[in-house]
């Protein structure tokens with residue numbers, strides 16, 4: 001059992017080390033060159049209370065991390081985040097990923113996110129199972145978008161929508177037929193200017 005907590009700046013070295021191992025030895029990430037802690041600082045600092053970085057700790061050692069990163073800087077995407085999750089080699093397959101997954105999804109829900117997207121590269125049975133168990137659905141595959149270790153790689157897109165009552169297409173169809181559903185606006189952070197009224 002791990003302690004899952006918010007990552008602090010002091011954890012960045014351990015987080016980077018875990019990430020670098022995956023860069024060098026797997027197709028889980030399409031980064032190909034290891035990162036320095038200095039290089040990872042802007043990534044770390046781009047996270048906030050709505051987009052946390054969590055670490056899993058066992059006996060004082062960081063054995064995994066997970067993050068929710070802004071999907072886009074465009075305001076209308078503000079309730080969509082991308083999930084990343086990495087467990088230290090030698091600690092995989094023992095439930096650390098599942099512990100991180102549960103906690104970060106809870107945090108995202110509490111922070112008012114609406115949907116979480118995961119991009120899973122190459123064959124990665126452990127990651128697909130982890131996401132499926134957490135309620136993610138396979139929504140498509142980008143074919144042959146990466147090349148690593150001399151191999152062309154697909155990226156599987158998986159998505160979780162929090163408390164979705166109606167799939168979005170249903171909303172679209174409903175609107176087309178003049179039916180409207182109440183949408184909770186409380187967590188929508190974009191405030192577009194109202195459309196000017198026709199004169």
Ligand SMILES: CC(C)(COP(=O)(O)OP(=O)(O)OC[C@H]1O[C@@H](n2cnc3c(N)ncnc32)[C@H](O)[C@@H]1OP(=O)(O)O)[C@@H](O)C(=O)NCCC(=O)NCCS
Pocket residue numbers: 022026028029085086087088091092093094095096097098099118119120121124125126127129130133
């Ligand atoms: C993918 C990863 C985060 C999963 O974390 P983990 O701690 O190893 O996984 P857990 O022990 O919590 O198990 C999660 C699920 O994966 C399955 N699993 C774990 N290791 C597996 C393996 N080697 N092969 C197939 N399935 C595996 C478990 O049976 C479990 O399945 P279930 O939910 O159906 O019961 C971890 O293996 C990892 O860091 N891999 C390298 C980096 C990576 O691929 N990150 C994800 C990028 S999208």
